[in-house]
Amino acid sequence: MYTAEIITVGDEILIGQIIDTNSAWMANQLNLAGVKVNKITSISDNAEEIKTALSKAENNADIVLVTGGLGPTNDDITKKVLAEYFGSTRMVVHEPSLRFIETRFAKRGIAMNSLNRQQAEVPDCCTVIPNNHGTAPGMWFEKGKTIFVSMPGVPSEMMKMLPDILDLLKQKVVLPKIFHKTMMTYGISESELAEKIEIWENSLPEKIALAYLPNIETGVKLRLTSYAYDEKQIIEEQFNKLTAILGKYIYGYEPDTLESVSGKLLLKERATVATAESCTGGRIAHRITSIPGSSAYFKGGIIAYSNEIKAKALGVNPADIEKFGAVSSEVALQMAEGACRMLNTDYAVSTTGVAGPTGGTVDKPVGLCWFGIATPNGTKTFSHNFIGDRQENIAAASSVALNILRLHILSGL
DSSP, X not given: OOEEEEEEEOHHHHTTSSOOHHHHHHHHHHHHHTOEEEEEEEEOSOHHHHHHHHHHHHTTOSEXXXXXXXXXXXXXXXXXXXXXXTTOOOEEEOHHHHHHHHHHHHHHTOOOOHHHXXXXXXXXXXXXXXXXXXXXOEEEEEETTEEEEEEOSSHHHHHHHHHHHHHHHHHHSOOOOOEEEEEEEOSSOHHHHHHHTHHHHXXXXXXXXXXXXXXXXXXXXXXXXXXXXXXHHHHHHHHHHHHHHHGGGEEEETTOOHHHHHHHHHHHHTOOEEEEESTTTTHHHHHHHTSTTGGGTEEEEEEOXXXXXXXXXXXXXXXXXXXXXXXSHHHHHHHHHHHHHHHTOSEEEEEEEOOSSSOOOSSSOTTEEEEEEEETTEEEEEEEEOOSOHHHHXXXXXXXXXXXXXXXXXXXX
């Protein structure tokens, strides 16, 4: 198996100023190309740290991808360190890169300075990878049996450059086919899932690897992976067996989402939906409308955060709010029915709860959420106790609401 290591350079990553999205994206692309990522490392803008990371990676990977530290300012030292590490005798101007930078600055009406011109300089021992979307070219080095590639840390520039790097790599080595398929489940915990599919899991063929990937918003993903050309059909067969075991808990395969699957079901049924949200603050409507074409089935939503709006906009009985409280089955039911009536839809989902971190009581603790689902055949309510922080509770509640919608469309209830 051809292996890779990813090294991201930048103090901004280590202090939490930015999130390292580069590594996740590169790892995905490398796997699709047949390269197995063994390690991902983030290091500071420090010469010795960079050299140490390069040395360790040289002994552990066939290809090392480095991002970051190629900018024009003094804190960007990656290029200088790479020159020293690979024994470069001098820096040379890569004329095509210089011309591209000059043209880029001219189009923007900005004067170039010496720092900008230095971006076109590269160690004399590297092969240049053109950067047609920025000012810092990529660099390809080889040392022994290991390939090192340095790319800009700007995600948009790195993403445009990586396909060219993979093409160069494929000219040098034959890469195996890595096949992934990920089943999406919701409404069952990771431990319950593991127990339910234990016999199936223990009978998986040796060349097939299973991974559990729990997520508060998407549910538990089940990913099967094969590192061989002939295993794709076997993975399909295994997932067919799993479908018979898990049934309603499965809502699709990656990249399916609860909102996209619910949308497809609504389109199939030629049905419409509305939302009435309190504690989720429009999160459900946002997720539904993130799907292209959702205007065909989503009519609108009402964020009824206050009791006054619950009563005036959705027709919730103020006496019931007073008697049962805003976070109650009675209010959730009337919110869903009110949205269905006001927006003239076939379905409506509602949420009312205590997202936190304050506002809970003994009877209605932080994390309690009531859900309503209005359908052509009546209205039902459900409750759930979440245990995350405010944002986690809102995210999880929106997923539960979408899953309730999905299940009721499927069952015709």
